[in-house]
Amino acid sequence: MTLTGARDTPNAADTPPRQPRWRLSLSARNSFLSYALLAxxxxxxxxxxxxxxxMIVNLSLRDGRTMVMSEVGDLPFTLNNYTGVLTDPETWDSLRISAIYTTATVLGAIVVGMSTALLLRRRLPGRRWLRTLILIPWPIPGAIATVAFVWMLDGTYGVVNYLLRNLGIVDENIAWFFNPDTALIGVLMPTVWIAYPLCTLMLLASLQSVPEELYEAARVDGATPRQQFRHVTWPAVQNTAVLAMIVTGLWSFTTFDFIYAITRGGPDGATQTLAVAIYNQAFRFFDMPYAAALGVVTMAIASTVLLALFPVVRRRFF
Amino acid sequence: MTSWRMRVLRYMLIFALIIVLLFPVYWMVLTALLPTRILLSPSPPLIPPMAEINFDSFWRVFELRPVETWLANSAIVTSGTVVACVVLATMAGYSLSRLASKFALAVGYSLFLVRLIPATLLVIPLFMMFGAIGLNNTLRSLVIANTVIIVPFAAWLMKSFFDSIPVELEEAAHADGCSRLRAFLIIVLPLAKPGIGAVAIFSAILAWGEFTFARTLIQGDAGVTVTVGLVSFVGEYTADWGALMAAGLLSVGPMVLLFILLEPLLISGLTSGAVK
Incomplete structure (x- = not known):
């Protein structure tokens, strides 16, 4: 916008930019339509x-059990749900699992996303199709990807065990989802698989906006590929990388499909993230008030982390 | 010479990555096409023996479970969600793009707030509300719940798209005596078609793959969608992986096909303003 404007009128720098002024006056004169469209x-x-x-907050302060909205008002007020949530070691176990699950998803997705985006950055014959192929997991429903991984990770006939045995990485088949030590790795695989395409996409868009001349200049100065990445690529994409990591992190912190479809939080609670714990409390043990309190605590934790990150975000985007 | 070599190396790396990343899809196809007795072996064939390939699993799965009902339910929910999301997001996106920027910024921040709510938490009050108004166990409740989750992001997507359409076009129409509504309908909307297309595909993908609401708000067998149906399949027919993967492919197929065909539209729509 600014560029074309500057080209059309040579002294564009002298006149104030027109667009914001027009927008303001229009929204003042004619804002009815805007609000009507937003309504x-x-x-x-x-x-x-x-x-x-x-309703969640209201419910979390009630004593008793109900699944009917009109009965919520009849229940007495209490803080017991919150003390229950905060003193239950299971809550902190779930928080720990959520933290591991979220961090591992973000790292996995950004590493795969960055590798694929770097490979697709340059013009190549057939790039459009290669890009489509690499992004294919994106439209696949998480629950169905999970079902496919359950089969691939099967303890007896799973192809992953077969490949690992052939590569000499393991001697015996791993019963991925029955062992508390490996269950989380098992649910992480489909999660990362579904999560990486968005990272690829965001990073690719950002990489392609880096002018090729910068790389040529770096090469002329004798920069190695690693130095090129460090001094040309990374400064250009770091904002997008941070945004991609936050979006992926928020998504995996609240996601449910992958874990519920395989383990429902088991074995022995080894994969019970906070999002899964809320569901189990509400729809397996039917303790809605407790689940609501757990949800409020979960959102408080997530907001605290996000607020702690906010200075980083604001420095990069505003 | 070196650049030629670099290019071959790059292709080889890309193909190696694609083989690893798409292996789950390959394995689904292979499982659906081979008879169970070959697959249930400690060393399954990585390259399928051509003589053994058949489509029995695809027929068998329809006898085992009502896959056609699942697919139909998912299709109904998805089309309802797409229509609602496109209409609402286009209206809201235009408004956010042309409104005072402070207000739009506030809406932008509140988007993050919506993303903070786990679907498993939001579904608790929704479950009670739909129960109170008699919408529980209907596909309509899924359309509403999906729309609520998708519209904030879709509206933001449309906003960045409308941002890229110069306001001067409407200004000119306005100067010619065209009302703002008319300028929006006649001038801006046709220009926003790619953005609308991107929002439509985006909401279709999310609605088709939705699991939490479909698992919770629907009880009984009549309203089961394809994601919930397939997951319920796992425990009950663990041995029949061929049929399960065939059903998986049938449910993944429509979205992947749509994605492959319309990927450039989706990408340009998503990256036009959302990623800057």
Whole structure:
């Protein structure tokens, strides 16, 4: 926008930019349409996000069990759910598992995403198709990817065990989902597999905006590929990489499909992240108030982490 | 010479990565096409013996489970969600793009807030609300829940798309006496078609793959969607991996096909403003 404007009018720098002024005056004169267009979405968010959040908080302060909305008001107030959640060692176990699961997903996805994006960066004949192939896991439903991995990781006939045995990495088959030590690795595999394409996509878009001349200049100065990455590529993509990591992290912190479809949190709670723990409390033990309190605590933890990251985010994006 | 060698090396690396990354898809196809007796072996064949390939698993799975009902339910939920998301996101996106930027920024931040809520938590009040208004156990409840989750991001996507359409176009129409609504409908909307297409595919992918709401808000067999159906399949027919993978391919197929065909549209829509 600014570039074309500057080319059209040579003295563009002297005149104030027109667009914001017009926008402002238009929104002042004519904002009715804007609000009318926004109203349906806002109404939807109020009824189905804001009101539910109020209900979660309300529910988390009630003593007793119910699954019917009209009965919630009859239950007495209590803080017991919160003391229960905060003193239950299972909560902190779940937090630890959530932290490991989220960190591992983010690292795995960003490493695969960066490798694929770097390979696809340059113009190559057939690149459009190679890119499509690499992004294929993206539209695959997480639950179905998980089912495929359950088969691939099968303890007796799984092809992954077969490959690992042939490569000499393991001597005996691993019963991935029955062993608390390996179950988390097992659920991480489909999670990373579904998560990396978004990282590839974001990083690729950002890489392609780096002018080729920068690399040529670096090569002329005798920079090795590693130095080129360190001094040309990384400064250009680090903001996008951070954003991709935050988006992936938020997604994997709240995700449920992968773990529930295989282990439902087991064996022995080894894969029970906070998101899965909330579901198990609500829909397996039918303790909605406790689940709501656990959810509020989960969101408080997530917000704290996000707020701690906020200075980093703001420095990079605003 | 060296650049020629570099290019071959690059292709080889890309193909090696593709083989590793797409191996799960390959294995699904292989499993669906081979008879169980060959697959259930401690050393399964990595390259399928051509003579053994057949499509029995695809027929068998329809006899085992009502896969056609699952697919139909998913299709209904997905089309409903796509229509709702496209309409709402286009309206809201235009409004956010042309409104005062502070307001849009506030909405942008609140997007992060929505992402903080685990679906497993949001589904608790939704379950009770739908129970209170008699929508529980209907596909409509899934359309609503999916739309609620998808619309914030879809609206933001449309906003970045509308941002890339110069305001001067409407300004000119406005100067010619065109009302703002008319300028939006006649001038801006046709230009926003690629963005609308991207939002449609994006919501279709998310709605088709949704699991948490479908697992919770639907009880009984009539409203089972394909993701929930397949997962329920795992425990009950663990031995029949061929049929399971055939059903998996049938449910993955539509979205992957859509994605392969329309990938450039989706990518350009997603990267036009969302990733800067």
């Amino acid at each position: 349906p979405s806002l109404a939807l968010a109020l009824v189905f996000i804001a009101f539910p959040i109020y």
